[in-house]
Amino acid sequence: MLSELAYRGYEQRLQSAENRSDALELLLTGPGTPMNEYFRRYWQPVCLSEQLTDVPKAIRILHEDLVAFRDRSGDVGVLQRRCAHRGSSLEFGIVSEHGIRCCYHGWLYDVDGTILETPCEAADSRLKQTVCQPAYPAFERDGLVFAYLGPPDNVPKFEMLDAYVQPEGTKLVAFSNEFACNWLQVYENLIDHYHTAVLHNNMTVEGVDAALAAGASFGGGWGELPVIAWHPVHDGNGMIFTAGRRVSETKVWVRMSEMGFPNFCTNAALAPSAARQRHSTVAMTRWQVPVDDNNSIAFGWRHFNDEVDPDHVGREEDCGVDKIDFLIGQTRHRSYDEQQRVPGDYEAITSQGAGGVAIHQLEHPGRSDVGVYMCRTLLRDAVRGKTPPDPTRLLSEAGGDTLARCTSDTVVEVPKLADRDADRALIQEIADKVLAIMKETEHVPSAERRKHVLYRLDETDGGLGPFED
Amino acid sequence: MDSARSKTETAVDFSVRLARSGLLLPVPHDRSIVEVLREAGIACSTSCEAGLCGTCKTGYLDGTPEHHDFVFDDEERKSFVAICCARASSAVLVLDL
Numbered sequence: 001m002l003s004e005l006a007y008r009g010y011e012q013r014l015q016s017a018e019n020r021s022d023a024l025e026l027l028l029t030g031p032g033t034p035m036n037e038y039f040r041r042y043w044q045p046v047c048l049s050e051q052l053t054d055v056p057k058a059i060r061i062l063h064e065d066l067v068a069f070r071d072r073s074g075d076v077g078v079l080q081r082r083c084a085h086r087g088s089s090l091e092f093g094i095v096s097e098h099g100i101r102c103c104y105h106g107w108l109y110d111v112d113g114t115i116l117e118t119p120c121e122a123a124d125s126r127l128k129q130t131v132c133q134p135a136y137p138a139f140e141r142d143g144l145v146f147a148y149l150g151p152p153d154n155v156p157k158f159e160m161l162d163a164y165v166q167p168e169g170t171k172l173v174a175f176s177n178e179f180a181c182n183w184l185q186v187y188e189n190l191i192d193h194y195h196t197a198v199l200h201n202n203m204t205v206e207g208v209d210a211a212l213a214a215g216a217s218f219g220g221g222w223g224e225l226p227v228i229a230w231h232p233v234h235d236g237n238g239m240i241f242t243a244g245r246r247v248s249e250t251k252v253w254v255r256m257s258e259m260g261f262p263n264f265c266t267n268a269a270l271a272p273s274a275a276r277q278r279h280s281t282v283a284m285t286r287w288q289v290p291v292d293d294n295n296s297i298a299f300g301w302r303h304f305n306d307e308v309d310p311d312h313v314g315r316e317e318d319c320g321v322d323k324i325d326f327l328i329g330q331t332r333h334r335s336y337d338e339q340q341r342v343p344g345d346y347e348a349i350t351s352q353g354a355g356g357v358a359i360h361q362l363e364h365p366g367r368s369d370v371g372v373y374m375c376r377t378l379l380r381d382a383v384r385g386k387t388p389p390d391p392t393r394l395l396s397e398a399g400g401d402t403l404a405r406c407t408s409d410t411v412v413e414v415p416k417l418a419d420r421d422a423d424r425a426l427i428q429e430i431a432d433k434v435l436a437i438m439k440e441t442e443h444v445p446s447a448e449r450r451k452h453v454l455y456r457l458d459e460t461d462g463g464l465g466p467f468e469d
Numbered sequence: 470m471d472s473a474r475s476k477t478e479t480a481v482d483f484s485v486r487l488a489r490s491g492l493l494l495p496v497p498h499d500r501s502i503v504e505v506l507r508e509a510g511i512a513c514s515t516s517c518e519a520g521l522c523g524t525c526k527t528g529y530l531d532g533t534p535e536h537h538d539f540v541f542d543d544e545e546r547k548s549f550v551a552i553c554c555a556r557a558s559s560a561v562l563v564l565d566l
Contacts, residue, residue, distance in 0.1 A: 022542060364516065364517070364522065365517050365519070365521035365522055366517050366519065366521075367517065367518065367519040369517070369519070369521055370519050370520075370521065370539070373519075373520075373521045373539035373540070374539055376539065377539045
């Protein structure tokens, strides 16, 4: 006998593909929307330093056409693209010693948008005192160009994390990855950690090239289905997952990655070594920046150091404009045939929904999706102004120490219990303990944090022994 | 942040009363309302059982629920609970069942 759910295509074919208003509240980022304003309250990456050359770079961020350039004195400008004079695009402007000159009638704008010259006008022209090219504050750091697109009387300090300078010798390498889809579904991918044990675990058509298949999987302990929990952090201004996996008879690997709303996240290690290292922290920092509602760009840094990648599997030279060095399938530059045979994050994410926008009410979530729904709920609270200010942001405003984050991979000595369910409950207990230790570090001086974590881990399990296998 | 959504709170005992039959059923800290209802032979529609889909949406008439779902808005929460994951801070939660 057929299930009552069998062959229901005809009945379900006309289901509404429209998002409800509470979903649109997060998905729509155009001018005047609450999300647009929310994004504008934070420094956002807008392009890579290497894209600022002797010609201007046309960019589109939050539905706004802009031009970015580095003038010949080294100052960075982010201006609206259309010249205030007669509307020519400043992407055809000439980058000058100070500012940028429109090609049409030569108006010269400084990086702050004030007019330096209007060559066709008489000397007594009042234009310089009355007109400007709309501009935004900008700066460069480690290969990323950041702009602040919000109200000028409320410019936040750029939040400095421990991970930008620790461990010693850390190198940040900038990248961008362009996604032909809405920002939110890419951002949610971080907190949707179950997929790493599926999509990134030999999810390939039989017979594909072995190197290609290997490049689409993390290997190591990643294939083990984790025990996951999700928690809001920083008074609801962010959230984390903890993912515990049994990696040997005596050892459990606990991974955490963290979101900072609206669109920032830090990922732990992107290498198999994560499952056998005592403790490492951030391997990637990312901002998912809306271009418009159907396109977004992941800008960020890959973090290179011996702690987070002891085997040096990461490749700095493969990180840059629209490219990244981990897992095949992160970017749009593949043949359709390869996309089908070796699907990756790009295929799974950009194909959600219609026209690049996920349709939330057509989803059928299960218990493994609590993280995604918690993320949406917290974001909705935040964009509605229900969330108190982030205490760590206030700390950052006050200056001083770099900021702690929970993002980490940790291996803990925990002998396996014979009963699988009991063992999984034990793994969750261990994950909670590691999380508590990571949270403690917020109250420890930055320079002492790693030492503190290692000390508390040793206290918890008596020290990490050798792997028996 | 709505503290009711934090999963770290300890689930405490409370009871549900079914308005139509008057039946009073205790909900132990490690059982959901749905589990208790089903054990009493009352059919409940559920799907995700994690407070995400809203299939188990049920009206309540009295008592103070602790909402642990991620799907209802403030207005809906005034009269409905997701019985797959909701708890109660009052001793009794009266369900419109």
